[in-house]
Amino acid sequence: MLEVFSLSKTYAGGTKALDTINLEMRKGEITFLTGHSGSGKSTLLKIISGEESCSDGRVLFQGQCLTTMAARQWPKMRRKMGIISQDFKLLMHQNIRENISIPLEVVNTPRRIMRRRVDDMLEQVNLGAHAKKLPSQLSAGQRQRVVIARALINNPLIVLADEPTGHLDPKEGADIARLIEDMHQKGATILVATHDHQWPERIGQRPIYLHEGRILDNPVMRVG
Amino acid sequence: MLYFLNKAFASIRQRPGACLLASSTIGAALTLSALFFLSVNNVQALTAFWSKSTFISVELIDNLSQKEIEFLANDYQKMPEIKEAAIVTPEMAWARFKAKGPKSAALLEGLEPSILPTTIELFLDQTYPLEKIAELSQNMEASNHVRAVDYGQDEYGQLHELLDVLRRTSHVLGVLLSLMAAFIVANTIGVTIYSRQDEIEVMQRVGATPGFIRAPFLFEGGIWGLFGALMTISLLALADYFMTPHLSKILSPLLQGFRLEFIDVSGILWIGTFGILLGLSGSLFSVSKILGRKV
Ligand SMILES: Nc1ncnc2c1ncn2[C@@H]1O[C@H](COP(=O)(O)OP(=O)(O)OP(=O)(O)O)[C@@H](O)[C@H]1O
Ligand SMILES: [Mg+2]
Numbered sequence: 001m002l003e004v005f006s007l008s009k010t011y012a013g014g015t016k017a018l019d020t021i022n023l024e025m026r027k028g029e030i031t032f033l034t035g036h037s038g039s040g041k042s043t044l045l046k047i048i049s050g051e052e053s054c055s056d057g058r059v060l061f062q063g064q065c066l067t068t069m070a071a072r073q074w075p076k077m078r079r080k081m082g083i084i085s086q087d088f089k090l091l092m093h094q095n096i097r098e099n100i101s102i103p104l105e106v107v108n109t110p111r112r113i114m115r116r117r118v119d120d121m122l123e124q125v126n127l128g129a130h131a132k133k134l135p136s137q138l139s140a141g142q143r144q145r146v147v148i149a150r151a152l153i154n155n156p157l158i159v160l161a162d163e164p165t166g167h168l169d170p171k172e173g174a175d176i177a178r179l180i181e182d183m184h185q186k187g188a189t190i191l192v193a194t195h196d197h198q199w200p201e202r203i204g205q206r207p208i209y210l211h212e213g214r215i216l217d218n219p220v221m222r223v224g
Numbered sequence: 225m226l227y228f229l230n231k232a233f234a235s236i237r238q239r240p241g242a243c244l245l246a247s248s249t250i251g252a253a254l255t256l257s258a259l260f261f262l263s264v265n266n267v268q269a270l271t272a273f274w275s276k277s278t279f280i281s282v283e284l285i286d287n288l289s290q291k292e293i294e295f296l297a298n299d300y301q302k303m304p305e306i307k308e309a310a311i312v313t314p315e316m317a318w319a320r321f322k323a324k325g326p327k328s329a330a331l332l333e334g335l336e337p338s339i340l341p342t343t344i345e346l347f348l349d350q351t352y353p354l355e356k357i358a359e360l361s362q363n364m365e366a367s368n369h370v371r372a373v374d375y376g377q378d379e380y381g382q383l384h385e386l387l388d389v390l391r392r393t394s395h396v397l398g399v400l401l402s403l404m405a406a407f408i409v410a411n412t413i414g415v416t417i418y419s420r421q422d423e424i425e426v427m428q429r430v431g432a433t434p435g436f437i438r439a440p441f442l443f444e445g446g447i448w449g450l451f452g453a454l455m456t457i458s459l460l461a462l463a464d465y466f467m468t469p470h471l472s473k474i475l476s477p478l479l480q481g482f483r484l485e486f487i488d489v490s491g492i493l494w495i496g497t498f499g500i501l502l503g504l505s506g507s508l509f510s511v512s513k514i515l516g517r518k519v
Contacts, residue, residue, distance in 0.1 A: 075428075075433045078428075078429065079431035083429055089425060091423055093238045093239070102426060103431065106431055154430075
């Protein structure tokens with residue numbers, strides 16, 4: 001479903017963030033990206049979601065080449081992706097319900113259906129009691145759950161999650177991790193970037209380890 | 225459509241300050257421009273007012289017999305442009321001058337009516353441009369019974385050049401002023417919309433098309449423009465109500481019956497249209513600038 005071929009990215013400042021990355025994901029898989037801060041995890045996710053351009057290589061999603069796709073095709077493509085970014089990008093002037101509804105509004109979902117879907121989603125992420133609050137009135141973990149709810153509301157084909165458990169206390173982090181594992185159990189395809197080495201091991205997954213923009217094949221070579 | 229309008233109103237409700245700022249900037253720009261164009265309009269109307277006349281006064285030489293005077297008046301009467309030719313004897317002119325007030329009467333103290341010339345006053349059947357009247361007057365002056373012809377050419381001549389300069393510079397000034405107004409409005413709207421970049425980015429992230437993102441901003445810009453136009457119209461109406469009577473009173477001896485022009489229905493429509501256009505184009509420009517960057 002998702003294929004990355006010798007992808008490289010050099011930022012305008014000259015930082016080589018990604019160096020010939022190869023990656024393949026099948027439908028229903030969960031894949032973990034780990035690595036030190038600055039190893040290029042976010043950059044890889046941003047290129048897949050079209051937020052950044054790449055310098056070299058290709059990304060195929062459902063057989064379509066994302067790296068050469070015309071700009072006007074991106075909106076449609078993004079509707080198939082659930083993006084959970086490090087910067088939450090929540091609308092601070094709108095309440096939780098409204099924030100979660102945005103992806104549905106964009107595709108002109110009828111009000112009645114929208115209400116039901118948002119109610120369901122609020123239940124799933126355990127935010128039912130906070131629907132009318134503004135993001136500024138929530139804790140970091142609750143806000144993270146709003147971002148997850150917004151990413152999932154449209155039943156995306158793939159979820160791109162950047163540090164969904166970062167900056168959270170262990171309990172909240174564990175809650176979010178469970179939420180994402182549940183999504184995987186229900187059949188979602190998920191690519192997660194995380195600092196947490198234990199998380200993939202806990203559920204028997206071998207993470208992809210990024211170091212200075214390269215994938216380290218042998219976990220023994222892990223530095224630090 | 226309704227959805228976008230709803231969104232625009234919701235956003236205005238969320239940030240009334242931004243709306244007020246954008247609207248009043250548009251309002252100020254419109255008011256400035258409107259005041260400028262009103263002055264230009266009035267100057268132009270004034271020029272037109274002065275450059276047209278319906279009245280010629282023909283001053284005859286002394287010592288013409290009654291018959292000769294009547295003969296001449298008769299001649300004038302037959303001209304197609306002239307509705308009426310009235311003979312004003314020195315005595316009539318004397319009486320008229322005295323009737324103007326005690327000051328005028330005092331001026332005539334110790335003088336005789338016969339120092340005044342006989343004139344024939346010609347009332348034209350309609351207003352004619354100055355050139356036409358000048359031509360008529362020249363023909364009349366050619367007669368050796370006529371000493372001078374007066375149709376206000378002296379007053380007009382003095383003002384003519386001044387008005388001409390004003391009219392020509394007004395075009396340049398008008399363009400400069402409009403550019404300045406557009407620049408300020410674009411900047412204010414730019415800042416207002418820039419502060420909502422996050423909103424645009426979120427919309428892009430969840431797969432909204434550029435058109436979908438732009439629409440509510442356009443509506444909002446239009447609404448700002450409408451508010452701005454309403455402010456301008458109210459300001460001008462207030463100014464008209466409180467100031468025009470005073471201005472007219474001050475200027476009336478100079479203007480002799482000329483009425484100051486103010487905004488009318490078409491002016492209001494123009495202001496409304498320009499306001500909405502300013503708001504629309506300002507927000508279109510700003511949103512497109514943000515959308516143009518790859519996110
Ligand atoms: N917009 C940018 N312009 C220039 N350099 C950038 C930009 N974004 C990231 N970088 C650089 O690219 C490298 C990889 O950054 P990236 O954000 O992908 O790391 P990361 O693995 O997500 O780190 P973290 O775990 O802290 O989130 C870093 O050296 C960073 O400084
Ligand atoms: Mg990162």
